[in-house]
Amino acid sequence: MNVYFSALAQKELQEAVSYYDEISPVLGDELLREVEQAKSNILSFPFAWSSAGKEQRKYVLPRFPYLIIYKVYCDRVVVAAFAHQHRLPEDYINRK
DSSP states (O other): OEEEEOHHHHHHHHHHHHHHHHHOHHHHHHHHHHHHHHHHHHHHSTTSSOBOSTTOEEEEOSSSSEEEEEEEOSSEEEEEEEEETTSOGGGTTTOO
């Protein structure tokens, strides 16, 4: 099983990394490391995190104000959104 980011989720992640890189390149790298750890955790325990709309789950990053909104399939996990916690949930909940 692997984790795949939708094109929009990948764009959202890259925008977040770019934002933190402007503050400090170290922060951008730390965000990427945290996302890699999140992917590993999700693969190990895909149903351990809260429900986020119809058939989706959300993983809250511990150090950054972001959620990973994902759906579990039998052979893969698809990330639909890399969402800032202070944005409206309607912007990303139930995104395919």
